[in-house]
Amino acid sequence: MTRLVLVLGDQLSPGVRALREADKARDVVVMAEVRAEATSVPHHPKKIAFLFAAMRKFAAALEAEGWQVRYTRLDDPGNTHSIPGELVRRAGETGAAKVIATEPGEFRLISALQDCPVPVHLVEDDRFLASHAVFDRWAKGRKALRMEYFYREMRRATGYLMEDGQPAGGKWNYDTENRKPPPEGIGYAGPMQFTPDAVVEEVLALVAAEFPSNFGALTPFWYATDSGQARRHLAHWVTHALPRFGDYQDAMLTGEKFLYHSVISTYLNAGLLDAREVCEAAEAAWRAGAAPLNAVEGFIRQIIGWREYIRGIYFHHGPEYLERNALGHTRDLPAMFWGGETGMRCIAETVAQTRDEAYAHHIQRLMVTGNFALLAGIAPRQVHDWYLAVYSDAYDWVMAGNTIGMTQFADGGVVASKPYVSSGNYISKMSDYCDHCRYSVKQKTGPGACPFNLLYWDFLMRHRDRFAGNPRMAQMYATWDRMKPERQETIRSEAAGLLARLDAGEAV
Numbered sequence: 001m002t003r004l005v006l007v008l009g010d011q012l013s014p015g016v017r018a019l020r021e022a023d024k025a026r027d028v029v030v031m032a033e034v035r036a037e038a039t040s041v042p043h044h045p046k047k048i049a050f051l052f053a054a055m056r057k058f059a060a061a062l063e064a065e066g067w068q069v070r071y072t073r074l075d076d077p078g079n080t081h082s083i084p085g086e087l088v089r090r091a092g093e094t095g096a097a098k099v100i101a102t103e104p105g106e107f108r109l110i111s112a113l114q115d116c117p118v119p120v121h122l123v124e125d126d127r128f129l130a131s132h133a134v135f136d137r138w139a140k141g142r143k144a145l146r147m148e149y150f151y152r153e154m155r156r157a158t159g160y161l162m163e164d165g166q167p168a169g170g171k172w173n174y175d176t177e178n179r180k181p182p183p184e185g186i187g188y189a190g191p192m193q194f195t196p197d198a199v200v201e202e203v204l205a206l207v208a209a210e211f212p213s214n215f216g217a218l219t220p221f222w223y224a225t226d227s228g229q230a231r232r233h234l235a236h237w238v239t240h241a242l243p244r245f246g247d248y249q250d251a252m253l254t255g256e257k258f259l260y261h262s263v264i265s266t267y268l269n270a271g272l273l274d275a276r277e278v279c280e281a282a283e284a285a286w287r288a289g290a291a292p293l294n295a296v297e298g299f300i301r302q303i304i305g306w307r308e309y310i311r312g313i314y315f316h317h318g319p320e321y322l323e324r325n326a327l328g329h330t331r332d333l334p335a336m337f338w339g340g341e342t343g344m345r346c347i348a349e350t351v352a353q354t355r356d357e358a359y360a361h362h363i364q365r366l367m368v369t370g371n372f373a374l375l376a377g378i379a380p381r382q383v384h385d386w387y388l389a390v391y392s393d394a395y396d397w398v399m400a401g402n403t404i405g406m407t408q409f410a411d412g413g414v415v416a417s418k419p420y421v422s423s424g425n426y427i428s429k430m431s432d433y434c435d436h437c438r439y440s441v442k443q444k445t446g447p448g449a450c451p452f453n454l455l456y457w458d459f460l461m462r463h464r465d466r467f468a469g470n471p472r473m474a475q476m477y478a479t480w481d482r483m484k485p486e487r488q489e490t491i492r493s494e495a496a497g498l499l500a501r502l503d504a505g506e507a508v
């Protein structure tokens with residue numbers, strides 16, 4: 001009996017579980033470009049184009065290997081525009097009575113598949129290094145789920161950077177060496193860029209016609225769209241940028257959109273690269289003496305530590321996690337996140353490169369946009385939906401822990417032991433943004449004062465009951481308490497004025 005094999009847009013790996021479970025001789029692969037997915041939030045046009053182009057190439061590669069593929073293009077007349085709808089349609093055409101699917105990374109889609117009229121057999125996605133069972137076992141009975149301890153388990157389990165059962169170099173984590181301010185001259189030209197081929201050009205025309213008003217620049221389009229290109233991109237980065245990745249991991253520089261970051265999340269999350277191969281490439285560079293330990297450890301930690309941990313949090317906590325709002329934040333996301341006018345240079349730079357490339361690196365996401373949203377009390381779900389829309393690597397499983405947890409503290413401290421908040425000082429130290437800003441980072445009050453400086457204290461005071469007892473925040477509260485009451489009053493009232501301007505839709 002024929003079965004359908006569902007391959008979603010972020011499951012573009014030849015070894016993805018559903019394909020391994022299927023029989024090439026009798027089963028039919030189903031892939032579909034549908035509106036229900038393409039419009040669940042107003043995705044960046046580059047993200048839609050990347051996924052459709054990569055899906056089309058992956059389908060062609062499967063066909064070349066002898067698979068039967070029923071591929072639905074967005075503009076196909078018979079398109080039902082939902083994944084379950086396409087499964088029902090293809091089941092009718094082929095006589096299939098069952099579907100095999102690799103578990104999607106989004107609860108919305110998992111439940112849509114569970115409710116599909118054609119029975120769907122969901123198999124766990126084993127492209128990740130930690131299965132649900134492994135994460136749940138690690139989490140069981142722990143008071144706090146801290147990434148660092150999970151990471152050590154993953155180092156032991158994978159053997160990456162381990163020597164005789166001990167971490168290479170004697171330390172698990174070299175993060176203290178990875179916080180250097182940005183260098184003056186950058187010796188890396190950024191990620192490898194690919195000229196669009198015929199498949200990509202066709203998709204670009206489709207996306208331009210179908211999604212003309214989504215936030216973001218569709219062109220120039222330079223992404224890799226198949227695994228061969230993604231591997232060339234990875235090799236180029238390992239050779240030219242990995243050695244300096246660690247040192248400048250937290251740095252931000254005007255006009256330098258990528259610095260030494262790997263820009264692989266889009267490819268990894270869609271399945272064009274595999275987590276094991278990227279770690280092995282980095283480890284091989286270290287063993288060959290081509291990259292220092294602080295860079296390679298920092299990179300491998302992001303992959304087997306943060307990436308796996310964040311996914312574990314999503315599935316461990318379930319769908320209600322996304323609705324959390326521990327700090328009761330309700331403000332609307334300001335227009336400057338969508339390119340609206342702002343005098344804040346750090347926000348303008350981060351949003352502009354997000355618009356152009358559907359990319360910003362971790363510190364821009366965490367300490368610029370995320371920090372501002374948290375300090376200003378923006379509704380966490382709006383923040384989540386913004387990140388989900390504007391970044392080409394964004395999917396629910398990887399967003400939830402990062403937005404609801406890491407940046408917005410809306411989970412009440414599951415991911416972060418204290419909120420990631422800072423005044424303008426941090427941005428000033430790690431970037432050159434403040435040199436070109438309408439506001440002065442040195443100014444703490446008054447019309448030219450950096451908004452981060454005002455909102456930082458206001459946030460701490462608004463949430464004093466919750467955070468004053470946190471030993472890691474005691475110093476901040478002690479500093480506030482030493483300020484003169486008049487100064488405290490000025491800061492609070494200027495912060496209130498700033499927030500009122502945001503509420504009135506005025507530019508800040």
Ligand SMILES: Cc1cc2nc3c(=O)[nH]c(=O)nc-3n(C[C@H](O)[C@H](O)[C@H](O)COP(=O)(O)OP(=O)(O)OC[C@H]3O[C@@H](n4cnc5c(N)ncnc54)[C@H](O)[C@@H]3O)c2cc1C
Nearest residue numbers: 261262263264265302306307361362365366393394398402
């Ligand atoms: C608010 C916020 C939203 C984020 N949204 C996403 C997202 O939608 N998709 C996504 O893949 N990452 C997300 N991240 C994590 C991280 O910022 C990106 O993975 C990274 O910036 C991608 O760029 P890169 O490939 O150049 O990463 P590099 O800095 O070169 O890091 C290497 C890889 O490590 C992994 N990684 C590093 N940190 C994390 C993390 N916190 N969570 C998961 N993986 C991590 C990624 O796969 C990344 O490609 C988010 C972080 C924050 C703070």
Ligand code: SF4
Nearest residue numbers: 346424434437441450
């Ligand atoms: S002064 Fe403040 S608002 Fe301006 S770039 Fe620096 S941190 Fe951002």
